[in-house]
Amino acid sequence: MDVLYFAWVREGIGKGQERVEPPAEVVTVADLIGWLAERPGYDVLTDTAKLRVAVDQVFVPLDTQLGAAREVAIFPPVTGG
Amino acid sequence: MDVLYFAWVREGIGKGQERVEPPAEVVTVADLIGWLAERPGYDVLTDTAKLRVAVDQVFVPLDTQLGAAREVAIFPPVTGG
Amino acid sequence: MIRVLVSEAPVDIAAELGALETAGGGAVATFTGLVRADDGVGELLLEHYPGATEAALEKLAADAVARWKLTGATIVHRVGAMKPGERIVFVGASAPHRSAAQEACAFLIDRLKTDAPFWKRERRGDAMAWVGERASDHDAAERWNN
Amino acid sequence: MIRVLVSEAPVDIAAELGALETAGGGAVATFTGLVRADDGVGELLLEHYPGATEAALEKLAADAVARWKLTGATIVHRVGAMKPGERIVFVGASAPHRSAAQEACAFLIDRLKTDAPFWKRERRGDAMAWVGERASDHDAAERWNN
Numbered sequence: 001m002d003v004l005y006f007a008w009v010r011e012g013i014g015k016g017q018e019r020v021e022p023p024a025e026v027v028t029v030a031d032l033i034g035w036l037a038e039r040p041g042y043d044v045l046t047d048t049a050k051l052r053v054a055v056d057q058v059f060v061p062l063d064t065q066l067g068a069a070r071e072v073a074i075f076p077p078v079t080g081g
Numbered sequence: 082m083d084v085l086y087f088a089w090v091r092e093g094i095g096k097g098q099e100r101v102e103p104p105a106e107v108v109t110v111a112d113l114i115g116w117l118a119e120r121p122g123y124d125v126l127t128d129t130a131k132l133r134v135a136v137d138q139v140f141v142p143l144d145t146q147l148g149a150a151r152e153v154a155i156f157p158p159v160t161g162g
Numbered sequence: 163m164i165r166v167l168v169s170e171a172p173v174d175i176a177a178e179l180g181a182l183e184t185a186g187g188g189a190v191a192t193f194t195g196l197v198r199a200d201d202g203v204g205e206l207l208l209e210h211y212p213g214a215t216e217a218a219l220e221k222l223a224a225d226a227v228a229r230w231k232l233t234g235a236t237i238v239h240r241v242g243a244m245k246p247g248e249r250i251v252f253v254g255a256s257a258p259h260r261s262a263a264q265e266a267c268a269f270l271i272d273r274l275k276t277d278a279p280f281w282k283r284e285r286r287g288d289a290m291a292w293v294g295e296r297a298s299d300h301d302a303a304e305r306w307n308n
Numbered sequence: 309m310i311r312v313l314v315s316e317a318p319v320d321i322a323a324e325l326g327a328l329e330t331a332g333g334g335a336v337a338t339f340t341g342l343v344r345a346d347d348g349v350g351e352l353l354l355e356h357y358p359g360a361t362e363a364a365l366e367k368l369a370a371d372a373v374a375r376w377k378l379t380g381a382t383i384v385h386r387v388g389a390m391k392p393g394e395r396i397v398f399v400g401a402s403a404p405h406r407s408a409a410q411e412a413c414a415f416l417i418d419r420l421k422t423d424a425p426f427w428k429r430e431r432r433g434d435a436m437a438w439v440g441e442r443a444s445d446h447d448a449a450e451r452w453n454n
Contacts, residue, residue, distance in 0.1 A: 007355055007427035008438050054425065057360035073357060073425075077441035080354070080385060080426025081341055081397050081417055088209055088281035089292050135279065138214035154211060154279075158295035161208070161239060161280025162195055162251050162271055176322045179340070184393070188344040191337070191413075193406060194325070198334040247330070260339060260417060261448070267337075268410055302407070 001066075003036070006075035009051070012044025022066075029053050030062040032072060045074065052077055082147075084117070087156035090132070093125025103147075110134050111143040113153060126155065133158055163234040163256075164227060166219040168210060170242035173249040178236050182256045185234030191267035192254040199246035203284045206250065208241045211279035215239075218278040222270060230266040232257050237270060239280065269306050276303040309380040309402075310373060312365040314356060316388035319395040324382050328402045331380030337413035338400040345392035349430045352396065354387045357425035361385075364424040368416060376412040378403050383416060385426065415452050422449040 003020055010016045026035050030048065037045035045051065048062060054073040055064060066072070084101055091097045107116050111129065118126035126132065134141060135154040147153070163185040165178070175194065182190045197206045223235040234256040244250060253274065255266035282293040309331040311324070321340065328336045343352045369381040380402040390396060399420065401412035428439040 004357070006357055006425065007429075054357070054360060057357075057363055059423070059425075073360065075357070075425065076427065076438065078422065078425050079428045079439045079441055080356070080424050081421040081445075085211070087211055087279065088283075091209075135211070135214060138211075138217055140277070140279075154214070156211070156279065157281060157292065159276065159279050160282045160293045160295055161210070161278050162275040162299075175325060179321060179325075183340065183342060183395075186346060188342045190340040190342070192340075193410065194329065194336040194338075195406070196329060196334045196336065198404070200332060249329075258344070260341070264339065264410070264414055271406060 001069060002071045003032075004071065004073040006073065009044055009075050013042055027065055028062070029055065029060065029064050029066060029072065032066060033062070033074065050076060082150060083152045084113075085152065085154040087154065090125055090156050094123055108146055109143070110136065110141065110145050110147060110153065113147060114143070114155065131157060163236075164220065164223045165234075165236040165238075166216055166223055167238045168212075168215050168219070168241055169238070170240065173238050173240060173252045175249065175252060178238055178252055178254060182234045182236055182254045185256045187233040187256045187258045187263070189258065189260040189263040190234075190254060190256045191260070191263040192252065193267050193271045194249055195251040195271070197244050197246045197248050197250060202286050203246060204287065205285040206244045206246075207283040207285070207290075208239075208244065208250070209281045209283070210239075210241050214279050219274070222273050222277060225273075226255060226266045226269055229269070230255070230257060230262040232262065232266055235266065235270065237274065239274070239278070241280070272299075272302040273306060275299045309382075310366065310369045311380075311382040311384075312362055312369055313384045314358075314361050314365070314387055315384070316386065319384050319386060319398045321395065321398060324384055324398055324400060328380045328382055328400045331402045333379040333402045333404045333409070335404065335406040335409040336400060336402045337406070337409040338398065339413050339417045340395055341397040341417070343390050343392045343394050343396060348432050349392060350433065351431040352390045352392075353429040353431070353436075354385075354390065354396070355427045355429070356385075356387050360425050365420070368419050368423060371419075372401060372412045372416055375415070376401070376403060376408040378408065378412055381412065381416065383420065385420070385424070387426070418445075418448040419452060421445045 253270040
């Protein structure tokens with residue numbers, strides 16, 4: 001699965017994209033974020049209240065199941081316009 | 082006093098402007114219109130429900146007193162924009 | 163900035179927008195009314211009350227600036243003969259925030275339709291007809307009377 | 309007509325307005341958001357989510373066209389680096405009547421602010437800071453949920 005990071009999430013982790021193979025117990029987007037946050041240098045993922053996500057380019061809540069997701073994006077609240 | 086006519090009022094009377102000296106019993110704008118409507122060729126002023134007026138370039142109701150008005154305009158409801 | 167123009171010349175929309183954008187504030191809302199090309203009208207003729215028209219539009223723009231604390235308000239209205247697709251009227255408002263600009267823009271066009279002395283006449287083929295007032299325009303204007 | 313563009317190039321507002329004016333209908337409403345020149349920002353940087361951004365904007369435009377029976381809807385958003393006074397975003401709607409064009413235009417900008425993946429960063433002097441979300445933007449977007 002491809003994971004994309006944007007804005008200060010991208011800056012905090014130090015990269016914009018990576019490929020990961022989460023274990024079977026990672027079922028929801030929140031699980032994925034928790035699993036990633038355990039890595040050194042991923043502190044920016046600790047406070048999930050500040051994070052928003054898209055699964056296969058569609059905005060979803062954090063409790064959404066990953067299913068067969070190919071692309072998960074993690075980012076701060078959007079501020080366009 | 083100058084009286085101005087616009088749109089189909091102007092077309093009906095056949096002129097856009099004239100100077101008139103109404104008698105003393107003409108007190109309100111409605112009186113003025115009634116006095117003008119008695120003239121031959123001024124039938125367009127008969128149905129006052131279809132008319133709007135401005136006294137000295139300010140839109141006013143037909144029962145407004147003329148006072149020292151210098152310019153009275155008589156016209157259909159406006160349709161700009 | 164308050165800008166009011168009543169003219170037989172076509173509306174220069176790029177210039178009008180540019181003036182609003184440089185008036186200050188980060189939000190610009192505009193409305194443009196065009197001669198409709200789809201209802202058989204071959205020509206639109208606009209008559210107005212010189213002097214009174216400009217005064218009415220300047221009052222309208224000043225009212226909008228005061229009510230929404232605008233940085234700019236523009237009203238440009240064309241008079242004379244127009245073809246389908248041409249601009250009849252352009253109104254615009256600039257403000258620090260978008261809701262003020264958008265509300266003021268709606269106010270300007272709603273009130274212009276009832277408060278400014280313009281009269282439209284349409285030519286369809288050989289027939290000429292004065293346009294009648296619309297009750298919906300009065301309803302739209304009324305909603306700004308707090 | 310639906311037109312969506314996300315680009316580093318400046319917004320060509322005359323071309324965008326022209327396209328809306330020829331889309332049919334007699335009413336065109338627009339909103340332009342500019343980098344404010346008055347709050348000390350020296351540069352605005354806009355990041356986005358390529359692919360997802362365009363999809364979100366196209367859905368937004370299609371929703372507006374369906375809901376208000378528009379003849380045209382345009383969303384142009386700039387990304388990359390911008391200076392004060394430059395255009396960040398332009399949205400526009402064309403319709404047979406003004407209330408549809410104006411409501412749709414407000415919907416487009418309100419929803420864009422919450423539904424499209426853009427992130428703003430401001431440079432003030434040597435300091436760079438990400439812009440935070442605004443509760444008022446969520447309130448504005450919510451009002452369109454019937």
